[in-house]
Amino acid sequence: MRTLADLYGERLRATPNAEACRRFDSQTQSWRSLSWAELAASAQGFASGLREAGFKAGDRIALQIPNGADWLALDWAAHSLGLVTVGLFADETAAGTAALLEDSGARILVARDLEVWNVVAGRAKLPDLQMVVSLRDKSEHADRRVRPLAPFLRRGTALPDNPASGESLATIVYTSGATGRPKGVMLSHDALIANAFAVQDAVQYRTDDLLFSNLPLAHLFGRVAWIYAGVVAGASLVFGRGAGSGAEDLASQRPTVLIGPPRLFERIHGVVMHELEMGSATRRTLFRIAVEAGWAASRKDASRIKARLLPTVLARRAGDALRARLGGRVRLAISGSAALSPQIGRVFSALGIPLLQGYGLTEAGPVVSVNRVDDLDPASVGAPLQGVETRIEANGELCVRGPSVMLGYWKDEPGTQQVLDPSGWLRTGDKVSRLDTDRIYLVGRFKELVVTATGEKASPADIESRLRELPLVEQVMVVGEARPFLTALIVPQPGPLAMLRAEIGINDGDYSSAARDAIESVLLQRCQEVLQNAPRNHWIVKVALIFEHWTPNNGQMTSTQKLRRCEIARAHAEDVERLYAGHYAVPATDCSNNAGL
Known part of the structure; x- marks a missing residue:
């Protein structure tokens, strides 16, 4: 072939x-x-x-x-x-x-x-x-x-x-341009065919x-x-x-x-969680027991299942209800193109729909790794595909080599040389915490790591992934480069927002600063609860409510649903300054490094 x-x-x-x-x-x-x-x-x-x-x-x-x-x-x-x-x-x-x-x-x-x-x-x-x-x-x-x-x-x-021939150029794929000008990635027939067969072997x-x-x-x-x-x-x-x-x-x-992308599964999870919030405390408890039992059963960990028969029945029923939302026959789900919250992956998998998070980048052809049904860890992006080699640089950057790696960047030899060495190793630009039994655990993109004024580094993608577990959060962007602490811009889900307004006694049409402050106070509390077990450098100190969705049409999202962080920061500069009122203003710097946020 x-x-x-x-x-x-x-x-x-x-x-x-x-x-x-x-x-x-x-x-x-x-x-x-x-x-x-x-x-x-x-x-x-x-x-x-x-x-x-x-x-x-x-x-x-x-x-x-x-x-x-x-x-x-x-x-x-x-x-x-x-x-x-x-x-x-x-x-x-x-x-x-x-x-x-x-x-x-x-x-x-x-x-x-x-x-x-x-x-x-x-x-x-x-x-x-x-x-x-x-x-x-x-x-x-x-x-x-x-x-x-x-x-x-x-x-x-x-x-x-x-x-x-197999070595011939098959396609030019332009990167999303989330952190700069799109680059044309050249991929051969051999690369794409090898990646397709390796994906099929894995899933x-x-x-x-x-x-x-x-x-x-x-x-x-x-x-x-x-x-x-x-x-x-x-x-x-x-x-x-x-x-x-x-x-x-x-x-x-x-x-x-x-x-699909993580956003698809976040939305499904958000609907389920919203319905649970509207239900009784007993219903929420039963769902939690069902997830715990289903997860233990999926990992064949019977010791963690208390009163085994009832939790297993609950897990089966909850799984049937989730599957019914997806047409009734889904046996497998695959997420890629951005980070997926481990909790969301755990819920799907616990309820009988293994949600396999994968990882890759266009330059790698694109899939590098993916979880397997029989070896699933929602906190990781799985083991490398067959034929893919990995190594970690001294600074924690992941490098990969294999038959699916690109030929280079279209009409950009200097750019190619920056990321692809003569022996075929590709610098991914992604920071890895560890390789554990061949699984890859990502921290985030080097270009998207936020460095606060105190010198602490944080991965906005990881924080955002956790915050999107909240039914109230539809879109979120972490802010904090060269600032004294981390904050977040949050676009709310309409249904849960209306529910929150009713809960704290604020009319639907009330957009006054007092109403905004009251909603943001509750929203911050819920964000902090989600992040309570996160590293200290991932804690959010303030939040700003944003009522305009970020889309490709207004230039604040790429077509692959990635945040254009600088564009969002510019569009909501007043909100950002409100979050840091009274603190030293950062100088304008290179936007590609998440600066000015």
């Missing part, structure tokens, strides 16, 4: 009539299933259109389309011709789209519609770009580069044999599995851990419609495996 086209082709030959994927058809308002043979026919049409248009091996094709069968077919078609894919987020801004098209030198852009392109065309010349194809717009367009979709919908001939998808996710396929974690590993296993891929339809999609499609 040389290329990703071979990966798809092997699956077609093995199970041509098996279900490849499911997607929601907005025209018929129903779910549609495609077999591998049907998906191959669609890929053949795209490949024929691309070949007739004169595109050849090595040309870059930018895909700015939502998840779905078209994405799969285009990925298959592109790799069958030896094209290099460039994933762009469907919700990327016009400025961001123009910058990435220019940097990658893409020759063709396939977009969902022409809304973003119409803005891009007026801003950038993009001399390398020769063609723009819209999946929706069928009318004539003044821009000569815009072509109709029809030639790509005709039935094509057999898919061509990719002229590329063990089955041929009868339905793998459900909303992870954007411009992001490498979803592409490899969901799509390519699913192809290896012969599982069916279910494309959710998005966060707004998640509950409905889960109920109707009833997946067996759920793959």
Whole structure:
């Protein structure tokens, strides 16, 4: 198997009539299933259109389309011709789209519609770009580069044999840019195939599995851990419609495996905890007993189960209730792309849905490690995948080496040399507390470590992960670089906030400073309770309530749901200064190091 086209082709030959994927058809308002043979026919049409248009091996094709069968077919078609894919987020801004098209030198852009392109065309010349194809717009367009979709919908001939080798460049994936300018990570066919097989070896998808996710396929974690590993296993891929339809999609499609970022599992956990808060103390006690019993049973620790029969029954019933929220059949969940609270992982796993936290970075192809069902520690990111070597530098930085590591950064040799040495070791930029029986325990990103005015260092991601366990907390960002103590900006969950207002006697429409102070006082108390067992340097002294959500649209989140810390700090500078009123103001410094926060 040389290329990703071979990966798809092997699956077609093995199970041509098996279900490849499911997607929601907005025209018929129903779910549609495609077999591998049907998906191959669609890929053949795209490949024929691309070949007739004169595109050849090595040309870059930018895909700015939502998840779905078209994405799969285009990925298959592109790799069958030896094209290099460039994933762009469907919700990327016009400025961001123009910058990435220019940097990658893409020759063709396939977009969902022409809304973003119409803005891009007026801003950038993009001399390398020769063609723009819209999946929706069928009318004539003044821009000569815009072509109709029809030639790509005709039935094509057999898919061509990719002229590329395994070492050839397969894709350029741009990092999220959470701490600076996005970099184009170059990955070979060999790297992606090796990572897909290693993920499958670790998590063990089955041929009868339905793998459900909303992870954007411009992001490498979803592409490899969901799509390519699913192809290896012969599982069916279910494309959710998005966060707004998640509950409905889960109920109707009833997946067996759920793959997503920590925020997905935090929301589910938050709903459960909110309902428990609204219930009786007895109900909360029974739930706690159920979790304790389920966790002990999952670790085969009978000595920790008191009155074993009742707690086990409680755990089973609580697990059935949790599973019912997810469609009733979920047997496995996988979290990646950011840190997951150990407590949330423990709750899911205790109630019969092993929640496997993994770790990786785009430069590593991307998955480095993941917990296993039979060897699960929610506080860790699991053991390295097969073929991945690890070592820890003197400063605690994790370095990795293996078959999935990137070729380098696109058009950035100095940047490549900074992180990738001649012997293949990749500096991850992540600080590790220890490697224990091959498990990896992360502290946080070096660039995101906060150093307070007292010289103490803290990992904001770890603190934020703990605080998001609170039903009241929807989004949170820790502040404290060069400040005398740590504080937090918190965007509340509407339901629990309304409940808190009623509890302390504040009207829903009251946004006065007195009301804010009262809510923040209770919120701080609850945050401190969650952090009471955390290291002293992770304690929060003050909190500020923020009523504006942080999103990619307002520039305060990346498309992969990572905080743009500097942008958030700038947008809420008045709140930050309020938290530190009376204390020495920090000088403006390099924002990439979380400074100015």
